[in-house]
Amino acid sequence: MAIGNGDANGTAQHTPAPLDASKLVVTHSSELKTLPDPESLVFGQQQTDHMLIVHYDPKNGWGTPEIKPYGPISLDPMSSCFQYCPNVFEGMKAYVGPNGEPRLFRPKDNMARLARSAARVALPTFDTDQLLILLERLIQIESRWIPNLPGYSLYIRPTVIGTRASLGVAASDSACIYAILTPCGPYFRGVVKGVSLLGVSESVRAWPGGTGGHKLGLNYAPGFLPQRVAAKQGYDQILWLLGEEEKVTEVGAMNFFMAVKNDNGEVDLITPPLDGTILPGITRDSTLTLAKAHTSGKVTLHGLKGVNLHTFERALTMAEIAKLSDEGRILESFCVGTAVIVAPVGKIGWKGRDLVLPVHEGGLGPIGKAMWETLIAIQTGRQEFEDWSVSCA
Numbered sequence: 546m547a548i549g550n551g552d553a554n555g556t557a558q559h560t561p562a563p564l565d566a567s568k569l570v571v572t573h574s575s576e577l578k579t580l581p582d583p584e585s586l587v588f589g590q591q592q593t594d595h596m597l598i599v600h601y602d603p604k605n606g607w608g609t610p611e612i613k614p615y616g617p618i619s620l621d622p623m624s625s626c627f628q629y630c631p632n633v634f635e636g637m638k639a640y641v642g643p644n645g646e647p648r649l650f651r652p653k654d655n656m657a658r659l660a661r662s663a664a665r666v667a668l669p670t671f672d673t674d675q676l677l678i679l680l681e682r683l684i685q686i687e688s689r690w691i692p693n694l695p696g697y698s699l700y701i702r703p704t705v706i707g708t709r710a711s712l713g714v715a716a717s718d719s720a721c722i723y724a725i726l727t728p729c730g731p732y733f734r735g736v737v738k739g740v741s742l743l744g745v746s747e748s749v750r751a752w753p754g755g756t757g758g759h760k761l762g763l764n765y766a767p768g769f770l771p772q773r774v775a776a777k778q779g780y781d782q783i784l785w786l787l788g789e790e791e792k793v794t795e796v797g798a799m800n801f802f803m804a805v806k807n808d809n810g811e812v813d814l815i816t817p818p819l820d821g822t823i824l825p826g827i828t829r830d831s832t833l834t835l836a837k838a839h840t841s842g843k844v845t846l847h848g849l850k851g852v853n854l855h856t857f858e859r860a861l862t863m864a865e866i867a868k869l870s871d872e873g874r875i876l877e878s879f880c881v882g883t884a885v886i887v888a889p890v891g892k893i894g895w896k897g898r899d900l901v902l903p904v905h906e907g908g909l910g911p912i913g914k915a916m917w918e919t920l921i922a923i924q925t926g927r928q929e930f931e932d933w934s935v936s937c938a
């Protein structure tokens with residue numbers, strides 16, 4: 546998708562060069578690192594051998610994309626990214642397919658979201674198809690880093706930062722795109738127990754008219770302190786609540802789902818709507834799409850034969866959740882995202898009490914488990930669905 550070029554302030558007198566993957570220059574690392582023992586992997590800590598980087602300035606446009614040995618970036622200390630945070634990112638994963646080929650999951654959706662995030666903080670625009678070609682090349686070069694084990698993958702972090710060297714409070718007319726990779730194992734090892742959530746409404750992650758619907762770096766740091774407070778009280782994650790009605794928005798940096806027995810004894814699968822306070826997760830969309838496909842008979846989710854899932858994107862308040870919990874109508878609850886895929890929710894701390902949700906053997910309930918299994922099967926190219934899994938061999 547070409548979304549045009551030109552600087553963010555609309556002041557360019559000429560056409561700066563578009564992002565062009567055919568200009569790529571690859572410099573291989575002279576010494577490759579020893580692959581870590583997959584068992585020892587801690588999320589986000591292991592650097593691979595190479596990175597992708599390309600710079601933009603308003604005069605020349607996008608420069609020569611480079612894949613080069615992983616290492617520090619040198620920037621002017623006045624760079625906008627250090628002061629006003631026009632920084633945006635994506636989180637995606639490469640998986641090993643049945644023939645050993647690297648595969649991506651719905652990568653065009655990540656590219657489109659990255660472009661929307663960049664536009665939200667007035668960063669220079671770029672051709673997302675060209676960026677995807679560059680990312681695929683990086684993954685090919687680094688493919689030995691994708692652990693070929695169930696539940697393992699190579700996490701990909703494409704990033705765009707504003708590099709305008711000025712303290713003037715204005716859009717950054719210079720930018721840098723870079724992408725780094727890190728191998729990762731299953732989020733949960735061994736026995737999966739439910740994640741405990743603390744409902745928090747004094748601090749808000751996102752608000753109407755705010756930026757919570759975009760993947761901006763500036764959305765995350767304000768959550769660190771409340772997260773630390775929640776952890777001190779013994780909770781794993783924050784359940785972000787909004788407004789006087791205490792509407793559920795997200796869990797940490799994951800989307801929230803709740804399966805409820807409805808008045809007809811059937812299953813409602815509910816997640817909050819994309820009203821600008823919810824990050825439009827690709828795993829969220831995939832979960833909704835698979836649930837609808839299951840109910841329409843297009844796919845059969847393992848273990849859910851004959852169970853119709855009625856999907857709802859609607860507001861869910863804490864008062865309603867407490868009532869559903871008291872009535873014993875909550876079947877299961879889980880959160881979803883690229884890193885975790887699907888994680889069960891075990892309890893929700895709210896108003897001094899703990900709403901304990903149904904416990905299932907192995908952690909996930911039947912719906913969460915079916916989603917988890919199906920998503921992994923599609924991501925690793927073992928099950929076909931739409932054009933979600935893309936080989937980048």
Ligand SMILES: *Cc1c(COP(=O)(O)O)cnc(C)c1O
Pocket residue numbers: 636760795797798799800824825826827828829881882883884
């Ligand atoms: C990235 C992210 C998600 C999950 O999005 P996916 O595309 O499924 O990985 C959910 N919430 C927040 C706040 C996020 O940053």
